[in-house]
Amino acid sequence: MTKTNLITGFLGSGKTTSILHLLANKDPQEKWAVLVNEFGEVGIDGALLADSGALLKEIPGGCMCCVNGLPMQVGLNTLLRQGKPDRLLIEPTGLGHPKQILDMLTAPVYEPWIDLRATLCLLDPRQLLDEKALHNENFRDQLAAADIVVANKQDRATPQSQQALEAWWAEFGGERLQVSATQGAIDGALLDLPRRNLRALPSSAAHNHAHDEKKGLAALSLPAHQRWRRSLNSGQGHHACGWIFDEETVFDTIGLLEWARLAPVERVKGVMRIPEGLLRVNRQGQDLHIETQNVAPPDSRIELITASEADWNTLQSALLKLRLSQ
Structure with a gap:
């Protein structure tokens, strides 16, 4: 079975930077894989992760968390069956809803393949001062789904953002774990912690994308002579x-x-x-x-x-x- 973690977080929270840090500090004897999804169609995170040494699959255009999940299933199956990694990190788009992904990872068909460990959610505490973020359904649900909340970008923290984080944690933290980080430098040992947040998550009522379904993975490259x-x-x-x-x-x-x-x-x-x-x-x-x-x-x-x-x-x-x- 492949140890698997979901690494979530809103736009700009530092997910890719954290994954690069984890890959740079992993056991060199282990084979790791990353399944990465972006809201856009051009695959920036894949380019950032290309030299990380990990097996990599990209899903463009916000497809991973769509209800049918077909692009994710294809990428996931390819990594698990062909790559046979020791650990798989899944990075959804910052605008993605976690419920569909977690539902898929815990489905009976993946029980022989996936050992689902803690879900980490990267948070820039300054986002808690942004009304637009606070009212975004996916922002709230990413935090709600997390087993571990990583208060990232501590080098950019302000007294106001720290106060907002403390108030939010007092109301919503529960039995979960909170850690602090700067530039995504988190302890790899966190990945082996078990899931501790088994509360039922709501589905996203507003989940939709206006991307071209026909593009698929071909969207990540240029045609010849273009x-x-x-x-x-x-x-x-x-x-x-x-x-x-x-x-x-x-x-x-x-x-x-x-x-x-x-x-x-x-x-x-x-x-x-x-x-x-x-x-x-x-x-x-x-x-x-x-x-x-x-x-x-x-x-x-x-x-x-x-x-x-x-x-x-x-x-x-x-x-x-x-x-x-x-």
Whole structure:
């Protein structure tokens, strides 16, 4: 049986960073796998995890938590039967509802395959000060489903956010475990803790996505001879626009950072080719984190997510002007 954990958390809470930390500190004798799902269609998290050494399957477009769960079943079955990992980490989209996923993982058909351990939910406590997040059904239910709540981004905490966390925990914490973390650095021993939160979860009444079901995993790559493409997705009160560029396209570093910093959206995430090699961009609200490496990625991918309508054409025009090779 494969030890399995669900790693949830709202947009920008630090799920992928935490998974990278766990993979970097795992027992080198163990084979780990990651099943990752994103709200958008271009597979940013997969690009971030590509060099982690884990077996990896991606599901684009928010499909994992849809009621029929077919894309998840295909990815899950492939990893379990072909990869035979010692541990499987499942990262749903930050806008995903956990009930359908947990229902599937505990279904009788997976009993011989899956040893389901604690579900971790990453939380940026500042989100507890955001009325829009507090009223988001998936935000509430991700926290409700967690066995362990990880209060992440402690380096960005404020007295107000800590007070909000204490008040929330006093009301909703129950018998569960709360831990603190900075930059997703959590103890791998948490993954072996048993499930302790067996309360019944409600289904999501508003669960829907407006993505193209026909794209499937083909959405994660460019057709031959196509230099770039754009993909759109919407649902759960949010809109996403992502772009993939081929391996020959290189972007101006300073211009790209300014574009990412000033884009009128809540979320920016990308892995891009620049003259210096690779640029990772991760922005949640006004928090912008960047990282560079002197090894170029196989292509460039960047995605924006917002809760309001955005002028994607204007943003795209500005992005295209930043290409050094056209």
